[in-house]
Amino acid sequence: MTELNRIAERYIAAWNETDAAKRKALLDATFTGDISYADPVMQGDGHDGLGALIEGAQQKFAGFRFSLKGTPDGFADYIRFSWALGPAGAESVVEGTDVGVVKDGRLKMVRGFLDKVPG
Amino acid sequence: MTELNRIAERYIAAWNETDAAKRKALLDATFTGDISYADPVMQGDGHDGLGALIEGAQQKFAGFRFSLKGTPDGFADYIRFSWALGPAGAESVVEGTDVGVVKDGRLKMVRGFLDKVPG
Numbered sequence: 001m002t003e004l005n006r007i008a009e010r011y012i013a014a015w016n017e018t019d020a021a022k023r024k025a026l027l028d029a030t031f032t033g034d035i036s037y038a039d040p041v042m043q044g045d046g047h048d049g050l051g052a053l054i055e056g057a058q059q060k061f062a063g064f065r066f067s068l069k070g071t072p073d074g075f076a077d078y079i080r081f082s083w084a085l086g087p088a089g090a091e092s093v094v095e096g097t098d099v100g101v102v103k104d105g106r107l108k109m110v111r112g113f114l115d116k117v118p119g
Numbered sequence: 120m121t122e123l124n125r126i127a128e129r130y131i132a133a134w135n136e137t138d139a140a141k142r143k144a145l146l147d148a149t150f151t152g153d154i155s156y157a158d159p160v161m162q163g164d165g166h167d168g169l170g171a172l173i174e175g176a177q178q179k180f181a182g183f184r185f186s187l188k189g190t191p192d193g194f195a196d197y198i199r200f201s202w203a204l205g206p207a208g209a210e211s212v213v214e215g216t217d218v219g220v221v222k223d224g225r226l227k228m229v230r231g232f233l234d235k236v237p238g
Binding site for chain 2: 038039040043073074075076078080097099111113114
């Protein structure tokens with residue numbers, strides 16, 4: 001698994017992790033302390049800010065799972081990857097593509113774009 | 120036409136413009152003076168740096184045209200749009216998606232990703 005894949009997989013795992021302690025460990029492993037996150041519907045900074053966004057998404061989409069879509073790519077310190085969100089084993093409800101800045105193996109900035117939204 | 124569309128259309132026009140004076144005017148209209156551009160194969164800063172990249176691409180892909188693919192989207196000060204490059208009226212040879220930061224209607228930063236590359 002490449003470094004870009006590892007980063008994207010950890011990112012997806014963090015968004016799926018419902019156990020607070022395990023999620024905190026994943027946030028630490030995946031994001032720098034000053035992570036800046038924003039997408040069209042929410043934004044938050046730092047492990048606490050992003051953790052709150054993840055909790056909110058898990059409540060809004062209870063029972064849904066994020067999964068990586070396709071293969072992450074990138075260049076220099078940039079990474080791009082796509083994801084899908086939906087009930088396990090069923091068609092996705094939401095899809096998006098995130099662009100991030102990597103620093104020492106962790107994400108320092110993420111800007112998320114939506115590729116598929118519920119009609 | 121929305122503001123995001125206008126920005127993306129001007130961006131494509133700048134990459135297609137082979138007349139140096141017209142291209143300079145398009146660069147001025149489309150990019151801030153401190154524009155930072157990078158993609159997997161090249162990077163350049165400022166109107167002169169980006170202008171040199173555009174000239175290089177035009178020489179490498181002589182006769183090809185850039186066109187906008189799909190509809191630009193964005194949020195806050197971010198824009199995302201996809202493009203195709205190929206002979207006029209024929210199938211594209213290269214495609215990509217660019218993410219940019221907009222300031223007062225002009226692009227201040229662009230990071231380009233490749234979606235289709237020649238085999």
